[in-house]
Amino acid sequence: MVRSGTGRWETGRWAAGGAVMALGALAYGLPSLATFRRLRTRVTPGLAGVGRPDHVALTFDDGPDPASTPRFLEVLDALEIRSTFFVLGGMLERAPGLAREMTEAGHELAVHGWDHRPMLLRGPASTYDQLARTRDLIAETTGRAPAYVRPPHGVLSAGVLAAARRLDLTPVLWTAWGRDWTATATPANVLATLAPDLRGGATVLLHDSDCTSAPGAWHSALGALPELAARCDDAGLCLGPLAEHGLRPVSR
Numbered sequence: 001m002v003r004s005g006t007g008r009w010e011t012g013r014w015a016a017g018g019a020v021m022a023l024g025a026l027a028y029g030l031p032s033l034a035t036f037r038r039l040r041t042r043v044t045p046g047l048a049g050v051g052r053p054d055h056v057a058l059t060f061d062d063g064p065d066p067a068s069t070p071r072f073l074e075v076l077d078a079l080e081i082r083s084t085f086f087v088l089g090g091m092l093e094r095a096p097g098l099a100r101e102m103t104e105a106g107h108e109l110a111v112h113g114w115d116h117r118p119m120l121l122r123g124p125a126s127t128y129d130q131l132a133r134t135r136d137l138i139a140e141t142t143g144r145a146p147a148y149v150r151p152p153h154g155v156l157s158a159g160v161l162a163a164a165r166r167l168d169l170t171p172v173l174w175t176a177w178g179r180d181w182t183a184t185a186t187p188a189n190v191l192a193t194l195a196p197d198l199r200g201g202a203t204v205l206l207h208d209s210d211c212t213s214a215p216g217a218w219h220s221a222l223g224a225l226p227e228l229a230a231r232c233d234d235a236g237l238c239l240g241p242l243a244e245h246g247l248r249p250v251s252r
């Protein structure tokens with residue numbers, strides 16, 4: 001995915017970094033991030049992915065997965081929607097052709113991590129290595145340098161923020177999720193979970209792989225896409241990738 005601006009940080013975002021790290025640390029010890037997601041959205045809208053009021057960013061985590069991602073590409077193509085995929089380096093390494101296909105279809109690839117272990121369990125060097133290796137592999141595989149990073153579990157450690165800055169990656173979390181990773185997820189309950197937070201400026205988190213989720217959970221996200229697109233359309237909202245989300249260009 002190509003960042004809409006220069007890809008640099010804004011001063012205000014760094015000023016809010018302490019609050020985000022504290023929230024991340026708190027959230028990590030809890031079974032759900034939902035409470036902190038709402039607080040985080042208020043404290044640091046840029047980090048949460050609040051974009052332009054007529055746009056909703058569609059993002060997927062944990063792929064690319066040959067078992068499921070092609071199905072998402074088919075549906076997105078039919079709906080004429082492009083989106084942002086936060087990929088794991090370990091998955092990308094095994095599916096480079098799929099990653100190129102995603103890029104050629106107009107989707108953005110962004111950095112999730114090399115594997116899915118929470119960054120709080122890593123030291124600064126290991127954190128940097130996770131993000132740098134994934135960034136480099138995306139660039140080598142697709143010919144496009146990624147612009148965004150979303151660490152596993154949304155946990156923004158101090159190491160992630162420092163590494164992101166060095167790598168010129170903008171951290172973006174999410175403002176709406178469908179809890180599509182659970183064993184009981186269905187298209188209907190994914191849509192119902194998304195609904196309260198589905199508004200202009202939202203960044204939607206879904207998953208195009210079950211590699212860290214309940215087996216087959218991705219069917220729920222896939223099945224929710226047509227109705228998600230219809231609801232955005234009905235509300236006059238454009239559904240698309242982060243590159244078109246109007247996140248403010250940043251400088252440092």
Ligand SMILES: [Zn+2]
Pocket residue numbers: 061062112116152153212
């Ligand atoms: Zn993930």
